[in-house]
Amino acid sequence: MATETAQPRVFTDANGIRQFSRDQRKSGNRIALVPTMGYLHEGHLSLIKAAxxxxxxxxxxxxxxxxxFAQHEDFGVYPRDEEGDMRKLTSLGVNAVFAPLRLYASGSSAAAGSDAGNVVGAGEHQKGAHETFIQVEQLQQPLCGKSRPHFFRGVATVVAKLFNITEPDIAIFGRKDYQQLLVLQRMARDLDFAVEVVGMPIMREEDGLAMSSRNALLSSDNRQKALSISQSLQWARKMVEDRSAVSPSELHDAVASRIAAAGGRVDYVEVVDGSSLEKIQDVTKQPTLIAVAACFGSVRLIDNIELS
Amino acid sequence: MATETAQPRVFTDANGIRQFSRDQRKSGNRIALVPTMGYLHEGHLSLIKAAxxxxxxxxxxxxxxxxxFAQHEDFGVYPRDEEGDMRKLTSLGVNAVFAPLRLYASGSSAAAGSDAGNVVGAGEHQKGAHETFIQVEQLQQPLCGKSRPHFFRGVATVVAKLFNITEPDIAIFGRKDYQQLLVLQRMARDLDFAVEVVGMPIMREEDGLAMSSRNALLSSDNRQKALSISQSLQWARKMVEDRSAVSPSELHDAVASRIAAAGGRVDYVEVVDGSSLEKIQDVTKQPTLIAVAACFGSVRLIDNIELS
Structure with missing residues (x-):
């Protein structure tokens, strides 16, 4: 085991990290993967501690x-901080970092970002661009799937690649990305990946804002207005606990109107079954999820609350 | 190593065969997988010997x-011979057989066959039907993809499951199913499976008919007529060697007219680039594939020839 202060081993190619993982497995070690897009915050660190x-x-x-990412989305401005990330990973005693420069075969028409850096992976024995995609056909459709139709296809595909490269026993994701968690659990089950996909609780700032790398892109004014998301979700939970509202439409309206009143553009507020993400009639009948996506300025934020 | 006469170990559940495979890997053994649909013939046996x-x-x-299989296809009558298969596998010294009764989570709307036997796999931690599918978006489209639009999606998905369950180092397929081979090689590369996907030459009956489990479904009359497929492909090869025809359209017409004259219903005759499966102008400019699908009675047969 690495000590808390040892530098993680850094791999940029697939063969290197796979060999590291196989050597660890051969030694009888259980391996956890925490997939991130970098710019690590306390939410990521809680996943690493759980791992x-x-x-x-x-x-x-x-x-x-x-x-x-779709063409019009924020791939190009997604925040990056490689040095800061490495300091945090070192302080947490992470054993290995897999930071590929490129993960897709060249010329992929599927890569949305124009500066996507989409070149050849090691070990290929065929010409031609990346063209293989995984779809979780039902769970990818509602909520974020409506406004981001290729999002979960991209997530499922890259996570399958990461599973095949790093060969973990367990992979850890945050419950802020609740739909992503369900999609990946379903993918792992349906495709028989030998990987347990685990979700950890949402981490929040002291004032309640769900932690996200995208929070760094908010103006201070919008940072304040964005509190309306978590506050309205707390309000909805209280309405259910008090039995002052249990119909999905009442909850929807209460949450959506609060966010809009604060100046947010609501993408969706959905009150759904927590397993299937299907619409429900009565939140007292099954574990329920209230999920929100809303934009403040050009920054799209998501959050959710689980009612059991 | 098993001796030639030892019975293979038979596993019907995913966890059992995966543990077998992991134990073998831990012992330093290299593992080959030969995926089949049973009813084994000399073509399969050549794959097993190569393995x-x-x-x-x-x-x-x-x-x-x-x-x-699509709803109208031959899932229900696909030939089966479990005892014969086991005798052949035993005589070849196969170490393990994975013969699941069911491989998909229950209630899958995606399973085409009405008697598909589509129930729960081990280790799942979510309710809900199988809904995850892999698509190799370009290579799945031409040739068989036109008349069987869901075929390669089904093939890629089940082979990914088999890779994840049996964790082989190498997987062996026949070149009769040439497009399938390309699709699976592309999938393995694009999703970073640590599996080398290898294609072995077509095995033929003495009279030239490409070996296929479906040959058993042919009437003796149609069995004779079906020779027109391999004979017309040989004829096409000779035309190219003699430089008496090098244009794809001439070759198409020569092959298609011979099969039709013999009483076959041609699904397609395609003259394509052997790597991309895209249409070409001149067969002397690159490795070329002539691929055929034709029905004799209700039996659909495929065959191909590679010109280099």
């Missing part, structure tokens, strides 16, 4: 995945 | 995959 508790070896991947 | 040459341990999977 340390659940496994012997922790691998963190850092890769801003072009295939989950 | 023995290329690896220490040979796993053969037997599973008639419902997701690669």
């Amino acid at each position: 340390r508790d659940m496994a012997d070896i922790v691998i963190v991947s850092i890769y801003v995945n072009p295939t989950q | 023995r040459d290329m690896a220490d341990i040979v796993i053969v999977s037997i599973y008639v995959n419902p997701t690669q």
Whole structure:
């Protein structure tokens, strides 16, 4: 085991990290993967701490995945801080970092970002661009799938690649990206990946804002207005606990109107079954998710609350 | 190593065969997978012999995959011979057989066959039907993809499952299913499977008919007529060698007219680039594939010839 102050081993190519992982497995170690897009915050660090508790070896991947961004989205301005990330990973005793420069075969028409850096991976024995995609056909459709139709296809595909490259026993994701978690759990089950996909609780700033790398892109004015998301979700939970509202439409309207009143552009507020993400009639009948996406300025934020 | 007469170990559940494979890997053995739909013929046996040459341990999977059949296709009558298969696998010294009864989560709307036997796999931690599919978006489209639009999606998905369950170093397929081979090689590369996907030459009956489990479904009359496929492909090769025809359209017409004259219903005759499966102008400019699909009675046969 690395000590808390040892530098993680850094791999930029697939063969190197896979061999590292196989050597660890051969030694009987249990391996956890924490996939990230870098710009690490306390939310990521909580995932890494959980990984340390659940496994012997922790691998963190850092890769801003072009295939989950559409052309008009914020791939180009997604925040990056490689030095800061390495300091945090070192202080947490992470064993290995997988930080590929490129992860897709060249010329991929599928890569949305124009500066996607989409060149050849090692070991290929065929010409031609990346063209293989994984779709979780039902769970990818509602919520974020409506406004970002290629998002979960890009997420599922890159995570499958990361699973095949790093060969972990367990992979850890945050519950802020609740739909992503369900999509990846379904993918792992359906495709028989030998990987347990685990979701950890949302980490929040002291004032309640869900932690996100995108928070850094908010103006201070919008940072304040964005509190309306978590506050309205707390309000909705209280309405349910008090039985003052249990219909999805009442909850929707209460949350949406509060965010709009604060100046947010609501993408969606959905009150759905927490397993299927299907619309429901009565939130007292099953574990329920209230999920929100809203823009403040040009920054799109998501958050959710689980009612059981 | 098993002796030539030892019975293979038979696994029907994913966890059992995966543990077998992991134990073998830990012992330093190289593992080959030969995926089949059973009803084994000399073509399969040649793949298994190649697997023995290329690896220490040979796993053969037997599973008639419902997701690669459309509703109107021959899933229900696809030939089966479990006892005969086991005798052949034993005589070849196969180490393990993976023969799942069911490989997809329950209630899958994606399973085409009505008697598809589509129930829960082990280890799942979510309710809900199988809904995850892999698409190799370009290579799946031409040739068989036109008349069987869901075929390669079903093939890619089940092979990904088999890769994740059996964790082989190498997987062996026949070149009769040439497009399938390209699709699976592309999938393995694009998704970073640590599996080398290898294609072996077409095995033929003495009279030239490409070996296929579906040949058993032919009437003796149609069995004779179906020789027109391999004979017309040989004729086309000779035309190219003699430089008496090098244009794709001439070759198409020569092959298609011979098969039609023999009583076959031509699904397609395509003269394409052997790597991209794209249409070409001149067969002397690159490795070229002539691929055929034709029906004799209700039996659809495919065959191909590679010109280099």
